[in-house]
Amino acid sequence: MDIVLAFVIGILFACALYLMMRRSMIKVVIGLALLSQAANLLIFTAAGLHRGDPPLIPEGALVPIAPHADPLPQALVLTAIVIGFGVLAFTLVLFQRVYMIIGTDDLDQMRSTDTESTDLKTLPQQEVHEH
Amino acid sequence: MNINSANILLVLPIIVPLTTASLGLLLYQYNRVQFIITLLGMFTHFLSAIMLFAHVTQNGIITVTMGNWPAPFGISLVADQFSAIMVLMVGIMGLLVFIFALADITKTQIQYGFHPLYQVLLMGVCGAFLTGDLFNLYVWFEVILITAFVLLVLEGKRQQIEGAVKYVTLNLVASFVFLSAIGILYGKVGTLNLADLALKLEHFDEPHLISTLSLMFIVAFGIKAGIFPLFFWLPASYHTPRITITTIFSALLTKVGVYALIRMFTLVFTQDPAFNQQIFILLASLTMITGVLGAVAQYDVRRLLSFHIISQIGYLIMGLAIATSLSLAASIFFMVHVIFAKSALFLISGIINRLKHTYNLKAMGDLYVTCPALSIMFIVAALSLAGLPPFPGFFAKFALIRAGLEAQHSVVVISALCVSILTLYSMIKIWAEAFWKTTPENCETVTPLKTLSIKSSFLLHMPLISLVLLMVAMTVWANPLFELSRTAAEQLINPQLYIEAVKLSTP
Numbered sequence: 052m053d054i055v056l057a058f059v060i061g062i063l064f065a066c067a068l069y070l071m072m073r074r075s076m077i078k079v080v081i082g083l084a085l086l087s088q089a090a091n092l093l094i095f096t097a098a099g100l101h102r103g104d105p106p107l108i109p110e111g112a113l114v115p116i117a118p119h120a121d122p123l124p125q126a127l128v129l130t131a132i133v134i135g136f137g138v139l140a141f142t143l144v145l146f147q148r149v150y151m152i153i154g155t156d157d158l159d160q161m162r163s164t165d166t167e168s169t170d171l172k173t174l175p176q177q178e179v180h181e182h
Numbered sequence: 183m184n185i186n187s188a189n190i191l192l193v194l195p196i197i198v199p200l201t202t203a204s205l206g207l208l209l210y211q212y213n214r215v216q217f218i219i220t221l222l223g224m225f226t227h228f229l230s231a232i233m234l235f236a237h238v239t240q241n242g243i244i245t246v247t248m249g250n251w252p253a254p255f256g257i258s259l260v261a262d263q264f265s266a267i268m269v270l271m272v273g274i275m276g277l278l279v280f281i282f283a284l285a286d287i288t289k290t291q292i293q294y295g296f297h298p299l300y301q302v303l304l305m306g307v308c309g310a311f312l313t314g315d316l317f318n319l320y321v322w323f324e325v326i327l328i329t330a331f332v333l334l335v336l337e338g339k340r341q342q343i344e345g346a347v348k349y350v351t352l353n354l355v356a357s358f359v360f361l362s363a364i365g366i367l368y369g370k371v372g373t374l375n376l377a378d379l380a381l382k383l384e385h386f387d388e389p390h391l392i393s394t395l396s397l398m399f400i401v402a403f404g405i406k407a408g409i410f411p412l413f414f415w416l417p418a419s420y421h422t423p424r425i426t427i428t429t430i431f432s433a434l435l436t437k438v439g440v441y442a443l444i445r446m447f448t449l450v451f452t453q454d455p456a457f458n459q460q461i462f463i464l465l466a467s468l469t470m471i472t473g474v475l476g477a478v479a480q481y482d483v484r485r486l487l488s489f490h491i492i493s494q495i496g497y498l499i500m501g502l503a504i505a506t507s508l509s510l511a512a513s514i515f516f517m518v519h520v521i522f523a524k525s526a527l528f529l530i531s532g533i534i535n536r537l538k539h540t541y542n543l544k545a546m547g548d549l550y551v552t553c554p555a556l557s558i559m560f561i562v563a564a565l566s567l568a569g570l571p572p573f574p575g576f577f578a579k580f581a582l583i584r585a586g587l588e589a590q591h592s593v594v595v596i597s598a599l600c601v602s603i604l605t606l607y608s609m610i611k612i613w614a615e616a617f618w619k620t621t622p623e624n625c626e627t628v629t630p631l632k633t634l635s636i637k638s639s640f641l642l643h644m645p646l647i648s649l650v651l652l653m654v655a656m657t658v659w660a661n662p663l664f665e666l667s668r669t670a671a672e673q674l675i676n677p678q679l680y681i682e683a684v685k686l687s688t689p
Contacts, residue, residue, distance in 0.1 A: 071351070083354055090361040097369030124368060127317055131361055134324045138357075141331055142350055148335070149343050161344040164418045 056096045063089035076146045076156040083142060087135035091128045098124035189246040191237050192259050194230035195269050195308040198223060203301035213292060220297040224280050227304065231273025238266035239666070243673065243683040245314065253684050254378040258314035262680060263670035264514060268311040268441055271521055274652070275433045276304045278645035282529055283426040285641035291336050291424075299336075300430070303329040307434045311441060314684060316364055316374040319442065323360065323406065327353055330435060333427045334419060345419030352415040356405035363398035370395075377684035379450050380677050389453060396451040400461065403446070407439025409499060410468040413492050417476060420491070421484035421541075425532030428484060432491050433525045437517060440498045444513070447502060448674040455505065462503030467597040470496030474604040481543045483531040483616070486608060487524065490567070493601055494520045500594050501582055509585035510671035515664055516578035519566065519656060523575060526563035526649040530556060533642050534616060536634065543612065547621035557617050559650045564609035566653055569602045574656035577664065 063085050070082030101120035108115050150156055202223025209216045238244060238261050247256040261269070280300065287296050306325035313319050335346045368374055370391060371382050386392060405412045416436070420428055447458055473493025480486035498520075501513025531541060533556060538546055550557045566573035569580075579602060586595040634642065656663060673679050 071355070076347070079351060083351070086355070086358045090358045090365065093362050094365030094368070097365045099369065121372075124365070127364070127368070130317070130321065134321070138324065138328060138354060141328060142354070145331070145335065145343065145346055145350060148338070149347055152338075152340055152343060158347070161347060164341050164345045164348070164422060 052100055053096060056092065056100070060089050060093050060096065063092065074158045076149065076158060079158070080139070080142055080146055084139055087131075087139065091131050091135070094124050094128050094131065188237060188241070188244045191230065191234045192244060192246050192261055192312065195227060195234060195272070196259075196305055196312065198227045198230055199301040199305035199308070202227075203298040203305065206298040206301060207295070210293075210295060210298070213289075216297055217292075220280075220301065223301060224277050228273040228277045231270045231308075234261060235266045235270040238263055239669075243679060245683050247684075254373055254375045257318050258375055258377070258684050259312045260314035260377075260680065260684060261312055262673045262683070263666070264441075264444070264674060265311045267514060267518065267666070267670060268437070269308055271437075271518060272304055272307050272311070272434060275430065275521060275525060276300075278648055279426060279430045279433070279525070281641055282429070282532070282645045285638040286424060286426045286532060294336055296333075296336065299329050299333055303333065303430070303434075307438055310438045314376050316367070316376060316379065320357070320360055320364060323438070323442075324357060326435065326438060327357065330431065333431075334423050336427070337424065339422070342422040345422040348415045349419040352405060352412075356402050356412075359398055359405075360402035363395055363402060366398075367395055375684070376445070376449055377681040380452070380681055383450060383453060386453065392451065392453055393457055396447070396454075396458065397461075399446055399451070400443070400465075403439045403442045404465070405439075406436070407443060407499075408436050408469075408492050408495050409465050410472055410496075413469070413473070413495075416492060417485060417488045420488040421482060425484070425528060425535065428488075429525050429528040429532070432488070432528055433521045436491055436495055437521065440495060440502075440517065443499070444502050444510070444674065448505070448510070449677045449680060452677065459503055459505060462499055463591060463594050466496050466500040466503050467594050468496075469493070469499060470601040471597055474601045474608070477608045478604055478611075480608075481615075483534070483541050483543060483612065484528070486543075486612065487527055487531065490527075490605065490608070491524060493605065494524065494567075496601070497579070497582060497598065500586070500598060503594065504582075504585050504589050504591060505675075506585055506589055507668065507671045507675045508581060508588065510674050511664065511667040512578055512581035512585055514667040514670050515574075516582060518663075518667075519574040519578050519653070522649050522653050522656070523563045523567045526559065526646055526653070527567065529642075529646045529649070530560050530563065533646070536642065543615035545622065546616040547619045550617040559646055560613070560617065562650050562653060564613065565606075568606035568609050570606070572657050574653055574660060577657075577660045581664065 067082045067085035067089060070078045070085065073079065098121055101118065104119045106115045106119040106122050146156075149161070153161065202220055205219050206216045209219065243260065243262040245258055245260045247253050247258045249256050283296070283300070303326060306322050306329060309322035310319060310326065313322060331346060331350055334349060335342050364374065367379070370388070371379060371386070373379055373382060383392060401412065405415070408416045420431060447462075451458065470493050473489050473491070473496060477486050477489035477493060480489060494516075497516055498513050501509040501516065534546065534549065535541055537549075537553070540546065562573065566575040569575040569578070579598070583595050583598055586598065
């Protein structure tokens with residue numbers, strides 16, 4: 052089972068990184084989503100897979116019976132899923148705004164922060180507010 | 183767990199901004215009330231940071247484990263001298279930049295929730311500085327990240343959201359690398375408490391796995407800190423938001439990445455110092471050089487200063503690379519100085535923008551004649567950044583270079599010295615273009631000097647004057663302050679102190 056999951060995680064990472072290197076924004080978002088799932092699955096697998104050994108303490112005992120699943124990675128994954136969900140939701144909204152304002156989903160068109168306008172007439176101006 | 187004052191001091195820098203932010207969100211319709219609550223919250227946060235700092239300076243490392251669990255099971259909060267210094271910096275910078283924001287942030291942005299977001303950002307940064315648990319550090323990183331995203335695009339301009347696309351994507355990749363590294367580390371070692379990790383990794387029998395993991399952490403924190411091959415999101419986004427937001431980002435966010443690197447590589451990954459040293463020496467030199475070369479080419483003040491952030495990160499990493507008590511002390515001293523100097527420079531560029539309506543150096547001029555006081559403050563901050571005596575930057579660089587020479591790392595020392603000269607060059611460029619030359623006549627975009635109202639003039643200049651006075655104070659009391667950094671460095675060099683402090687909190 053570990054081997055299968057290792058391959059699944061590897062393929063997920065590869066797909067995610069491939070998608071993120073594309074020029075289309077929507078592929079970048081899908082890439083981010085896959086990356087988040089790959090990381091979650093990695094935590095889950097790396098901490099050890101146990102089947103049918105719940106970490107419950109039987110009546111009268113003080114510690115759970117020896118082979119038991121570790122509940123902590125599941126808590127970590129749960130937190131990571133929630134955070135990943137929130138961040139991804141923000142990214143989606145951001146990318147939708149980008150599409151509305153710039154009118155393209157081609158990342159290569161988004162160069163206005165990297166090139167400097169040397170023409171003094173077209174300098175980006177910041178309006179001044181007094182209050 | 184008995185509730186004593188030390189425990190409360192440790193959580194206050196996190197709880198206070200959280201409370202302020204929650205109240206601010208509830209009262210988002212009542213701008214006036216929200217403002218008063220935020221102002222009160224800011225002062226309380228500042229006081230709590232000072233009290234924590236004073237307590238740690240007097241009594242050494244303090245620690246508390248959440249939820250009354252024994253140490254490795256609950257989440258530990260730890261404040262050693264280094265954390266305390268950084269939390270104090272958050273207190274100072276949070277308050278000063280907040281005062282500047284009152285004259286810079288527009289009403290619309292306040293209605294979009296600037297105040298609560300700012301508080302959550304400060305909470306995240308304090309949390310990252312105080313936590314003693316790796317997964318908790320990840321959570322704080324995400325808190326910082328998501329507020330930073332929103333603050334970055336608060337105005338919704340084209341440049342900002344373009345910058346945000348780069349910022350968001352690259353920083354999320356860093357988060358996922360960090361998360362994967364945490365997963366593998368937990369799978370191998372079975373704990374995420376930093377002190378416990380340090381103990382268990384001391385006699386770990388798979389050194390190659392640990393080296394690989396440490397590289398994953400370098401990549402993750404390196405993206406956040408903006409070190410050499412990973413910094414490209416920073417100059418693409420930092421110059422786009424309003425200057426208040428740029429200032430607080432430059433003061434705190436990259437420093438969190440550096441803090442995490444220093445913490446991990448003095449406490450947890452100490453098995454193979456030679457391997458770490460090789461990597462960090464290389465990264466430090468390249469970060470300094472590429473950062474300053476990028477800066478020299480710029481004509482937009484904010485872009486120029488953003489590239490300087492990167493180059494200064496190189497110096498901080500240099501202290502970590504040499505990893506002696508002197509070099510780490512120099513790094514900490516440098517960090518404090520660079521936060522003051524760089525914030526002062528960003529605030530000056532903000533004031534210039536208010537007067538000249540531009541960030542382009544070519545369109546500026548005459549400021550030496552019209553604003554002599556501003557010019558003097560610029561000189562103090564700029565020369566300090568370049569490392570000329572008698573300003574605090576000199577002491578920081580002197581100690582760093584001396585540590586480098588003592589440990590015989592000539593390459594990084596030579597690049598540090600050359601980068602200093604280039605830093606001076608780019609500062610002189612700002613001086614010559616903005617302050618000395620006469621405003622070019624063909625610049626129709628340049629409006630005549632605008633007289634600011636007394637209130638906004640006070641709000642804009644007060645934080646700047648405080649920063650310059652703090653820098654002068656750092657010069658006058660350089661020795662005791664360096665001794666303090668030395669204490670912090672000693673604690674970093676001897677991780678035993680940290681580990682013992684955390685273990686002591688077991689009931």
